[in-house]
Every structure is written in structure tokens, then in C-alpha cells.
Amino acid sequence: MNVAEISQVALPLLTQFGLRVLGAIALWIIAQWLIDFGLKLLRRAFRNKHIEPTLVNYIVNIVNVILKIVLIVAILGFFGIETTSFAALLAAAGIAIGAAWSGLLANFAAGAFLIIFRPFMVGDTIQAAGVTGTVEEIGLFTTTINTLDNVRTIIGNNKIFADNIQNFSANPYRRVDLQAQLHHAVDPADAIGRLKERISQIPHVLNNPAPDVEILEFNLAGPVLAVRPYCHNENYWQVYFDTNKIIKETFGQAGYPIPEQRYMFSGQSPDGTSANVVQRTSLGKG
Known part of the structure; x- marks a missing residue:
């Protein structure tokens, strides 16, 4: 096969591949813009509902990651790559990660409930998980308490949420x-x-x-x-x-x-x- 024949075969393939690359790039740009626009609307809706900003950030980040994974799978399908096995692989990886991070996910869920139900707030003096002190920070995975003897203590949220919580600051006097x-x-x-x-x-x-x-x-x-x-x-x-x-x-x-x-x-x-x-x-x- 001479050069002319090779060019006649390769040129249409390269043209088709180039068009697909350009299409994938355009799809990524447009989809990314739509995702960003949708996330802004979602963040604005949460803000109007006066939901805790920390919880809003984590929810928006999770939605962002999920949508980008879907976008990547769609682009792979646009190139003709079989995505069924890829989706199954992602699902299996998700199950494995969930099993390995069960404790971390439990702390995440407990942190979300602590922020939603607000049994205590930053600055309150509480007793939870056997620790008594002033709440310095409420995260989605851990809560930081400064004890009465001035020791900074970090506790997993699941341990706090699963135990009794005494809030000494909730009532006007003690x-x-x-x-x-x-x-x-x-x-x-x-x-x-x-x-x-x-x-x-x-x-x-x-x-x-x-x-x-x-x-x-x-x-x-x-x-x-x-x-x-x-x-x-x-x-x-x-x-x-x-x-x-x-x-x-x-x-x-x-x-x-x-x-x-x-x-x-x-x-x-x-x-x-x-x-x-x-x-x-x-x-x-x-």
C-alpha cells in the first residue's frame, strides 16, 4: 500500500476523529457551563431556605462530582466506548469505598444531622461523648470541643450523635x-x-x-x-x-x-x- 492509499484511508479517519474530539470539547464546555449554572441555582435555593452554609457547600460539591462523572461517561459513549462495563466498575468501586469508609460516612451523616437539627451551636457549653467543654467548631466529620481545662478535643460526629447530648447553654440560667x-x-x-x-x-x-x-x-x-x-x-x-x-x-x-x-x-x-x-x-x- 503506497502513501496515496494510506492517506486516502487515514484522512477520513483522522477527520472523523478530529470532529469527535472537537465535539467532545464542545460538549464538555457546554455541559460544564450548564453544571455551574445549575449549581448556582441550587446554592441560591438553599440560601433562600436559610440552610447551614457548611451543609450547602458539601451538598453542592457532592452534586458537582456526580454530574461530572456522568459527563465523563457520556463523553466516553460519544467516542463509541462501551460504558456499561465502566458504569458497573464505578458502582463496584463505590461499594468498595463505601464499605472501607463506613465509619467516615457515618460521621458525615451524623454531621449533616447535627447541622440540620442543631442540638448545639458554636460557643455552647455541652457534654457529649464523655467530653464537657465549649464547642469551637462543628464540621461534617468531626466536632471540636475546648474542654474546661483548656484541652482542644476533636470527636467524631457519629460518636456525639449516638450519645446523650447535654447543652448547658440552651436555657437562660443554670x-x-x-x-x-x-x-x-x-x-x-x-x-x-x-x-x-x-x-x-x-x-x-x-x-x-x-x-x-x-x-x-x-x-x-x-x-x-x-x-x-x-x-x-x-x-x-x-x-x-x-x-x-x-x-x-x-x-x-x-x-x-x-x-x-x-x-x-x-x-x-x-x-x-x-x-x-x-x-x-x-x-x-x-
């Missing part, structure tokens, strides 16, 4: 739970009156609701008071420590005796007869 042990000889009503007066003067303690001071229980040392002031979440620990100080100062200024734990057990007297013996142990409080 109760501080403390106890005060009294000597059995102290009048509880007198102690309650003194504590209520002093605790209401602590900075950041709310007057509405007023602090609760009541008898919680009795033990061998005497009555136990429940001391419960209320405050805003950001003042919790300051009120907690100040209330402990006030309990100590109030009981000391009132001259209350130090509570003693009493233990009763049976023994024998020097003459051999049985007797009940009382042993006292100071609790060092009051």
Missing part, C-alpha cells in the same frame, strides 16, 4: 448544686435563714429564681442542707466557688460546732456486761 453538713445540735432553720441572706449577695447569683436552701437528708452527723443558687452559664464556676466560701464563712461566724460522724457499736464494760459505745469522728467542716 442551677449550682451544693451540700452543707450541719452538726446535730444546730437549728436547721437558723442555718437556712443565714445562708439564704448571704448567698443572695454573691455576685451573679440570680434573684429570680431565688436561691434554694432546704434540708436534703439526715445522717449520723446531723442534717444535710441542699444549697442551690441559680446563675447564667458563663458564671457557673465563679458562683460555685463563691458559694462554698460563703457556706464556710457563715457557719464559722455563727459559731456552729464542727459536725461529727457518730458510729455506734456494741462492746463490753469493765465488769463484763455488754454496753453500747459511741465513737465520734470530726468531719472538719462547718
Whole structure:
């Protein structure tokens, strides 16, 4: 076969191939423009619905990847390449990746639900997955919490979503739970009156609701008071420590005796007869 014959065969093939390449390029440009236009409309629709921007970005990115994969398969079909086996290969690869990334996908799904349902927001103080602290960032895979002792902790969203979540910032105020042990000889009503007066003067303690001071229980040392002031979440620990100080100062200024734990057990007297013996142990409080 001479050069003329080769050129006569090759020229139509090259022309056809070139036209297909130009068609594929045109198809890619037009389809890419349509995809970008559709994604802009989708993003605008989500924005009008006031959906979380982080969730919108991830949804738009996922749709973008899916549409580009479809576009690539369509271009391969335009060149006459069999795409059935290619689509099956993509499906098998998707299943394999999904199985390998099951934990990551679970965190992704949990992150989406956290953003949609909003059990907490950035800046809230929460307890979740055994961690207590302030939420610094909510991602689609992990949530970052700054603990009370200033340790940055990153937790998988699935672990948070599968566990109980306590949001200490959701309500306008919070109760501080403390106890005060009294000597059995102290009048509880007198102690309650003194504590209520002093605790209401602590900075950041709310007057509405007023602090609760009541008898919680009795033990061998005497009555136990429940001391419960209320405050805003950001003042919790300051009120907690100040209330402990006030309990100590109030009981000391009132001259209350130090509570003693009493233990009763049976023994024998020097003459051999049985007797009940009382042993006292100071609790060092009051």
C-alpha cells in the first residue's frame, strides 16, 4: 500500500476523529457551563431556605462530582466506548469505598444531622461523648470541643450523635448544686435563714429564681442542707466557688460546732456486761 492509499484511508479517519474530539470539547464546555449554572441555582435555593452554609457547600460539591462523572461517561459513549462495563466498575468501586469508609460516612451523616437539627451551636457549653467543654467548631466529620481545662478535643460526629447530648447553654440560667453538713445540735432553720441572706449577695447569683436552701437528708452527723443558687452559664464556676466560701464563712461566724460522724457499736464494760459505745469522728467542716 503506497502513501496515496494510506492517506486516502487515514484522512477520513483522522477527520472523523478530529470532529469527535472537537465535539467532545464542545460538549464538555457546554455541559460544564450548564453544571455551574445549575449549581448556582441550587446554592441560591438553599440560601433562600436559610440552610447551614457548611451543609450547602458539601451538598453542592457532592452534586458537582456526580454530574461530572456522568459527563465523563457520556463523553466516553460519544467516542463509541462501551460504558456499561465502566458504569458497573464505578458502582463496584463505590461499594468498595463505601464499605472501607463506613465509619467516615457515618460521621458525615451524623454531621449533616447535627447541622440540620442543631442540638448545639458554636460557643455552647455541652457534654457529649464523655467530653464537657465549649464547642469551637462543628464540621461534617468531626466536632471540636475546648474542654474546661483548656484541652482542644476533636470527636467524631457519629460518636456525639449516638450519645446523650447535654447543652448547658440552651436555657437562660443554670442551677449550682451544693451540700452543707450541719452538726446535730444546730437549728436547721437558723442555718437556712443565714445562708439564704448571704448567698443572695454573691455576685451573679440570680434573684429570680431565688436561691434554694432546704434540708436534703439526715445522717449520723446531723442534717444535710441542699444549697442551690441559680446563675447564667458563663458564671457557673465563679458562683460555685463563691458559694462554698460563703457556706464556710457563715457557719464559722455563727459559731456552729464542727459536725461529727457518730458510729455506734456494741462492746463490753469493765465488769463484763455488754454496753453500747459511741465513737465520734470530726468531719472538719462547718
